[in-house]
Amino acid sequence: MMIKIIVLSGVILSILVQTTNSALTAGFTVHIINAPSNNDIPFSVQCESKDDDLGLKTPKVGDDYNFSFRGNVLGTTRFYCHYSWGSKKQFFDVFNSQMYQSRECGRIRENIFLHTKHTLSGNDYECFWKVQDDGFYFAAHNSPESYTKKYEWN
Template identity: 30%
Template sequence: MKILLLFLLLIPNHLLSFSYEKKRCWTQKYEVHIVNSLPQNSPTLRLHCASGNDDLGYHDLLVNQDFQWSFCDKFFGGTLFFCHLWWGSKNKGFEVFNTHWEGRCRNYICDWVAKSDGIYFNREKLYDWQDN
């Protein structure tokens, strides 16, 4: 019984000690990329991305720039990131990562591309721009 109690006290402590260490992942690590492939001389692409735990802030991307980040999935899954993009008089908000998308991100890399006709995921158009 003492061993079980010791185990139950030490394991959560051990896991918490590594939760703040950015380089170590105890679950699957993912990357999300958002690339500005809009026409040259276009207005700047502005984006804001966040999850329930992390606000990645607002970023302005010039043509051909890539905004990217990596993260570890939550221990029991349930990670979700969303972004909102603005381009001139157009905008679109959408999920860029969801744990439940089993296998949609190739090699654990989720590639998003903003083009003049819409938003693409892994070379497939998923969303049209909306007017502001």
């Protein structure tokens, strides 16, 4: 009987944590825009977190590969990606606790009439990464003047 109570308590606690996590944390969308000068060399990216492997993707030039998630209640959500473009490779965090806490990503939209956050996707923030011949650029919003180079190809 005691084991059943412990198991049931664990299940209820797990459901409560997941529900609280979804309701209280911000939603994010990470965009990875493939923007080299040509498509002659195949490009691939594989993103993952501690809990999720999003699989190998091969976006074409101009494609916007993106994924959405909610940050965890501890603010420790981390997604990292492995990039490959011909003989060039790179690996870095596309989202981590520092970005979460400092809100480096751009707010999608706020309903000024109701003073509440409202987005069609349920996400509050977007992070943009642009992959180019000379490296990786980051921006809070997808506007050409807002990108800053963060990494070079290895």
